[in-house]
Amino acid sequence: MSLSMTLHHRTSLRQTVQQSFTMxxxxxLKFRRNPEQLFDVTLQPxxxxxxxxYIFGGxxxxxxxxxxxxxxxxxxxxxxxxxxxATGVQLREDMDKGVxxxxxxxxxxxxxxxxxxxxxxxxxxxxxxxVTFVVGYAMGYRPQGGLGDVALAGxxxxxxxxxxxxxxxxxxxxxxxxxxxxxxxxxxLFPLTFLSNAFVPVNTMPKWLQWFANANPLSHLIxxxxxxxxxxxxxxxxxxxxxxxxxxxLLFAPLAVRxxxxxx
Amino acid sequence: xxxxxxxxxxxxxxRAPSHNDVAIQTQGLVKQFGSHRAVDGIDxxxxxxxxxxxxxxxxxxxxxxxxxxxxxxxxxxxxARIFGHDVVKEEHVVRQLIGxxxxxxxxxxxxxxxxxxxxxxxxxxxxxPAAKRKATELLEQFGLVEAAKRPLKHFSxxxxxxxxxxxxxxxxxxxxxxxxxxxxxDPRSRAQVWDTIRRLVREGTTVLLTTQYLDEAxxxxxxxxxxxxxxxxxxxxxxxxxxxxxxxxxxxxxxxPEDGARAQAIVARVLRxxxxxxxxxKRLVMxxxxxxxxxxxxxxxxxNDVDIVExxxxxxxxxxxxxxxxxxEATPSSEVEDSKGVEQP
Numbered sequence: 001m002s003l004s005m006t007l008h009h010r011t012s013l014r015q016t017v018q019q020s021f022t023m024x025x026x027x028x029l030k031f032r033r034n035p036e037q038l039f040d041v042t043l044q045p046x047x048x049x050x051x052x053x054y055i056f057g058g059x060x061x062x063x064x065x066x067x068x069x070x071x072x073x074x075x076x077x078x079x080x081x082x083x084x085x086a087t088g089v090q091l092r093e094d095m096d097k098g099v100x101x102x103x104x105x106x107x108x109x110x111x112x113x114x115x116x117x118x119x120x121x122x123x124x125x126x127x128x129x130x131v132t133f134v135v136g137y138a139m140g141y142r143p144q145g146g147l148g149d150v151a152l153a154g155x156x157x158x159x160x161x162x163x164x165x166x167x168x169x170x171x172x173x174x175x176x177x178x179x180x181x182x183x184x185x186x187x188x189l190f191p192l193t194f195l196s197n198a199f200v201p202v203n204t205m206p207k208w209l210q211w212f213a214n215a216n217p218l219s220h221l222i223x224x225x226x227x228x229x230x231x232x233x234x235x236x237x238x239x240x241x242x243x244x245x246x247x248x249x250l251l252f253a254p255l256a257v258r259x260x261x262x263x264x
Numbered sequence: 265x266x267x268x269x270x271x272x273x274x275x276x277x278x279r280a281p282s283h284n285d286v287a288i289q290t291q292g293l294v295k296q297f298g299s300h301r302a303v304d305g306i307d308x309x310x311x312x313x314x315x316x317x318x319x320x321x322x323x324x325x326x327x328x329x330x331x332x333x334x335x336x337x338x339x340x341x342x343x344a345r346i347f348g349h350d351v352v353k354e355e356h357v358v359r360q361l362i363g364x365x366x367x368x369x370x371x372x373x374x375x376x377x378x379x380x381x382x383x384x385x386x387x388x389x390x391x392x393p394a395a396k397r398k399a400t401e402l403l404e405q406f407g408l409v410e411a412a413k414r415p416l417k418h419f420s421x422x423x424x425x426x427x428x429x430x431x432x433x434x435x436x437x438x439x440x441x442x443x444x445x446x447x448x449x450d451p452r453s454r455a456q457v458w459d460t461i462r463r464l465v466r467e468g469t470t471v472l473l474t475t476q477y478l479d480e481a482x483x484x485x486x487x488x489x490x491x492x493x494x495x496x497x498x499x500x501x502x503x504x505x506x507x508x509x510x511x512x513x514x515x516x517x518x519x520x521p522e523d524g525a526r527a528q529a530i531v532a533r534v535l536r537x538x539x540x541x542x543x544x545x546k547r548l549v550m551x552x553x554x555x556x557x558x559x560x561x562x563x564x565x566x567x568n569d570v571d572i573v574e575x576x577x578x579x580x581x582x583x584x585x586x587x588x589x590x591x592x593e594a595t596p597s598s599e600v601e602d603s604k605g606v607e608q609p
Contacts, residue, residue, distance in 0.1 A: 007349075007357045015389065022386040026372070026379075033374045033415060099380075102370035102431065105334050107359035108387050 008107070016109035023116020028123065040086060041128035045079040049135045052199060060200055068141040073153070073225035074198030076132045077218060080125045080161040081193060085185040087121045088168025092178040095260075111257045114173075118165050125161045129154040145232035153228040156241060160221050163245035166252035173259045198222055217244040285312045287347060287439050287470040288333060294341030295328050295494075302328040304494030305342065310472060310487075312347075312438075315465055317485030317502075318474040321586070325494040326474040327367060330443045333472070334364045346439060363432030363440045367447060369424040370431070371416060377403060377427050378412040381434065388435045402430040406460070422453025429460055440464060442473045446480060458483060478585060482506075490589060497589050508588060512577050514558060516548045519571035524548065527570050534561045552577070 011019070031037055052071050057064035094100065094117065103113045133141075133150060143150050168185050175181045195212055196202075196219040202210050213219055217240075224237035288310035295303040303325040310316040318326050331337040333344055335355040344351045346358045364370070371380045381399035390398060403412050406426045416424060425445065432440055442461065446454040461484055465471060475481050481488045482502040490498040490505065498505060516539075518527060524541065531539040531550050535557055539550035552558065555577070565572060 007360050009354070009356055011356070018389075019387050022383060025386075026375070026383050029379055030372075030374050097373070098366065098368040098370040099372045101336060101366060101368070102364070102384070103387075104336055105359055105362065105364045106384070106387055107356055112387070 011107070011109040016112060019108045019112035020115040020119060023112050024119040025116075027117050027120025031120070031123065037090075038124060038127060041079065041083050041124045042131055044082065045075060045128050045132040046135050048075045048079060049132060049139070053139060056199060065140050068136055068139060069143070069226065069230050070201075071199065072132060072136040072141050072143075073222050073229060074196075076129060076154075076157055076225065077198060077222050078193045079128045079132060080157050081164060081189060081218070083124050083128050084121070084161045084165035085168050085182070085189055086124075087118060087165040088170075088172035088185060089178050089181045090121075091117050091169055091172035092175055092181045095173070096178075110261050111253070114169055114256055114260060115253075118162060118169055121165060122158055122162050125158045126154075129157055143229040145229050149228045149232040152234075153225045156224060156228070156238065157221070160241055160245045163248040166249055166256060170252050170256040170259065173256050192216060192218055196222060217241070220244065286310070286345075287312045287314075288316070288344070288472060290329075290333070290342065290344040292342030293329065293332060293339055293344055295325075295332060295337060296340045301494050303332070303339075306491065306494070306496055308489060308496065310470065312470050313465075313468055314486040315461070315471040315473060315484050317481035317488040318472065318491060319476070319478060319481045319488050319585075320474075320491040321476060324491045326491060327443055328494075329491070330364070330366075330441050330472070330474060334362055334441050335359055336364075360435075361437055361439055363435070363437040365425075365428045365432045365440070365442050365445055367444045369416075369428045371424065371427055373416050376413050376415055377408050377419075380416070380427065381431060384431050385434050390434075398434060402433065406430045407456075420453075422449050422456065425449060425453065425457060426460070429457065433464075437469075439470045439472070442471060444474055444476065447476065454480075478502075478505075478580065490585065492586065492589075498585075505585060506580050508585070512552055512555070512579050513584070514550050514552050514561075515542070515574075515576045515578055516550075516572050517546055517574040518548065519573050521546065523570045526568060527565065530564050530568060530570065531561065534564050 049072065052075060053064050053067055056071070057067035061067035061070065091114070100113065133154065145153075167188075168181070171181050171184050175184065195209065196216045197213060198218070202213045202219070205213060220237050221241040221244075224235070224241045227233040227235055227237055286309060288308060290306055290308045293303055293306040293308075294301065306325070306329055308316070308318075318329065320326050328337065332339045333346065333351060335351055335358055338352060346361055349357045349361070351358050371377075372383075375383070378399055381402055382395045385395035385398050386392070400412075403409050406429070408423060408427060408430070411419065411423060416427070419427070429442075429445065445461070446457050449457065458480075461471060461473070465484075471484075473481070473484060485502065487500065488502055488505055489496050498508065500508075516527070518524065527548055528539045531537065531548070535550060535552065535554075537551050537553070539548045541547070542549050558577075562572075562575075
């Protein structure tokens with residue numbers, strides 16, 4: 001009996017990328033089978049944009065129309081980050097299924113099942129982004145930056161949401177149940193989104209809170225989006241947001257994969 | 265089969281690279297869940313090209329053992345090699361040599377059979393057209409063509425199991441783990457799964473099969489290891505195992521239970537074996553090593569006016585094998601089942 005198989009000790013980068021895309025394809029097929037998975041990214045932005053604009057608009061900017069340039073980027077960020085929590089929750093549910101046992105016995109890169117699931121969810125973030133801008137437009141939001149800048153702002157939000165979803169993927173991997181992922185994530189999500197410049201100007205907050213809100217990476221992301229949509233500027237905030245996204249991925253992607261492997 | 269899982273990997277050669285033709289070798293394999301030793305020092309050697317049956321009741325440690333060999337669980341002690349490759353240190357190599365079909369279908373419920381197979385094939389490095397071709401070919405082979413496009417939610421247990429088996433064969437691995445492949449299946453589906461396993465073996469695949477049914481191990485396995493409470497308590501061919509409890513047993517129901525002691529004496533004289541009363545006390549059960557002596561026994565009973573109302577020959581059951589080997593019955597040995605519950609508190 002001759003040695004007739006060439007065996008490999010690890011997957012190449014090209015194989016890893018291809019496997020991740022296959023897993024993303026699997027995620028997309030699941031959306032098609034369960035369109036209700038897209039409810040949160042269509043209903044939430046519609047509801048929140050309407051609600052926040054008419055509740056806070058008068059108090060903060062005098063009227064709803066002047067509040068739109070402030071609130072649209074805020075709601076956009078909040079919706080997309082909430083959607084990235086769902087990524088972690090769904091990953092946990094998925095991992096409890098038998099099919100993940102098969103993924104674990106296949107000679108594939110350990111990161112592929114995680115990366116694929118997260119990549120597929122960028123479709124959800126894209127839908128959320130589109131819905132938010134369209135609802136805003138219908139309410140009279142006319143961004144001063146052109147369509148190109150709005151698209152670039154949307155892209156920035158989607159990239160950052162992908163990065164942040166690695167945090168929730170990490171919770172998804174370490175938690176025992178999907179409900180607990182939801183619980184932990186919401187505990188982090190609420191302070192982070194509300195203690196920012198998303199809904200109100202930071203200078204109306206107490207000093208100590210201003211310090212936190214200004215340091216909050218989400219404030220930087222929102223500022224970057226406002227700069228782009230309202231005046232077509234790409235500045236420091238844009239760079240800071242991308243840098244923060246890169247740091248999050250570099251920190252949480254290896255952590256999530258390591259915990260995933262340990263559970264295997 | 266021209267499609268290859270990896271460039272340079274000749275998948276048509278099912279007989280894998282082997283060291284001394286040993287497919288699986290474990291030494292003192294241990295897995296501990298909290299205070300419970302699910303696997304307590306298992307030594308196994310499985311020759312390439314054979315079917316090896318692991319027989320034992322629920323909770324004996326069968327699934328835990330398979331999960332360690334299939335790189336799904338890390339052993340707490342001992343070592344295991346697949347074609348000479350360590351399951352811990354060379355897990356990626358081992359994964360290229362194995363296919364796993366578990367007790368729980370490892371396929372995606374929300375997707376169709378075709379989509380499932382295409383995704384697994386793509387993950388294994390098949391090009392898009394090759395993946396589609398392979399998936400279609402397997403669906404035909406497993407009689408799943410009509411159902412190919414329906415989501416699995418609507419599949420029967422047997423169809424799911426067949427799809428699961430098909431998914432394990434995409435890369436034509438030289439070693440397949442089948443963890444209780446027919447538990448919960450109806451007789452017809454069971455027969456289909458058995459046929460598939462026999463076909464695999466003819467093509468040279470090595471199979472490690474776990475089962476609760478002696479009959480299944482008997483039908484399929486070349487060698488059988490009986491495990492109980494995480495240990496191998498007996499190993500041999502099916503015939504050797506059955507011989508250890510007598511080939512078959514004769515069950516007699518006496519018209520008058522008062523005749524019991526006399527009947528026992530006659531059995532001892534004619535068959536030279538010891539007859540015992542069944543638990544409910546109505547039947548007399550005795551091992552029979554030479555069935556041609558039964559006529560003599562019946563004649564002797566008749567001559568001594570011991571009337572019988574019923575008699576039957578029964579093959580040894582797993583329970584009897586267990587009783588003979590361990591002195592206790594094949595009931596679940598502890599509350600902790602070796603289920604998917606990898607994490608124990």
